[in-house]
Amino acid sequence: MEEKESKNKSVEKSINQTGKMKQVIKEYSILTLASIILIVGVYVFKFPNNFSFGGVTGISVILGKALPFSASTFTFIINIALLLIGFIFLGKGFGIKTVYVSLLTSFGFSFCDHFFPMTKPLTNQPVLELIFAIVLPAVSAAMLFNVDASGGGTDIIAMILKKYTQVNIGTALFLVDSLITAIAFFMFGPETGLFSVCGLLAKSLVIDTVIENINLCKYFTIVCDDAAPICNFIHTQLHRSATIFRAEGSYVHSEKTIILTVMKRRQAVLLRNYVKKQQPGAFIMITNSSEIIGKGFRGLN
Known part of the structure; x- marks a missing residue:
């Protein structure tokens, strides 16, 4: 042993x-x-x-x-x-x-x-x-x-x-x-x-x-009904991680899942296209960011 x-x-x-x-x-x-x-x-x-x-x-x-x-x-x-x-x-x-x-x-x-x-x-x-x-x-x-x-x-x-x-x-x-x-x-x-x-x-x-x-990266906020396939794509195809939390739509009070993730520009195009194809009803917000500190990006000394 x-x-x-x-x-x-x-x-x-x-x-x-x-x-x-x-x-x-x-x-x-x-x-x-x-x-x-x-x-x-x-x-x-x-x-x-x-x-x-x-x-x-x-x-x-x-x-x-x-x-x-x-x-x-x-x-x-x-x-x-x-x-x-x-x-x-x-x-x-x-x-x-x-x-x-x-x-x-x-x-x-x-x-x-x-x-x-x-x-x-x-x-x-x-x-x-x-x-x-x-x-x-x-x-x-x-x-x-x-x-x-x-x-x-x-x-x-x-x-x-x-x-x-x-x-x-x-x-x-x-x-x-x-x-x-x-x-x-x-x-x-x-x-x-x-x-x-x-x-x-x-x-x-x-x-x-x-x-x-x-250093430019893309910060995603994805509001969707089913987070599992999107997160699986992020993990297996893009080799990134994500944070999810539950939410409620304010108009019809339906249950939603919000996915937060950050990735490089080339990966961002792949994720955007995947979400649009697999869940066309998802709401996607993409923001530019040049200061991402954490594992997989820049270290914090």
Whole structure:
């Protein structure tokens, strides 16, 4: 009996380790992809146009104009310096994911600078390039935030401020980004300066929108006569769960069952079609939600 229990525990431990390994591989695949998107957005569209709307790359664009080194070189130097400062003030465990992304992007910029040097913008359409300079890094940032990581750079400064001061981090970083953008007016002229202002204003909005779309789920409230087949479909076909409770119709006082469930968008289409086909008299309310915390969605720390 003890030998059987020991064997079951060993199998369970092995399954848990396999699950954790798959999760780590998935997370670092996302980190790598997000870093590549960031490198493309910044190196191809931001650096050649001198767009300076905050962060380490914004500082690097300005320094690259003022000093005889490329923006990629300054990005590498500043990121490495900030990592060292992070280790000093936050300790060795201040964020392995942040370290990974910061190193990957820093070496990525240096690699591109060496093998794919860009001496001028990709196109002669600055508005089009500004859109990509905003959207690609924003998508990257949203992907990183979604796995509890960041791109390093000024995020490290934010972590230090949070630990040692009572400063409003969001306000402090926005003021720094605004200062960098203001300098762009004097360094590159009003046209580039105004483009940089547009980038600064749009950056946070795009990041928030992308994060919401990544996490978007559908919240169902289904009022029906027979909940059993619907719940069975949710359990067996969609591999989700649901909550049910009894209710009474206010008009004819008939007994009803209300089903509450949440699922991803692809699953939501399947459930909606199933309910409409199997119980056309059911009343379905579908609501968008980007913040679902619980088993099967996002954990609550």
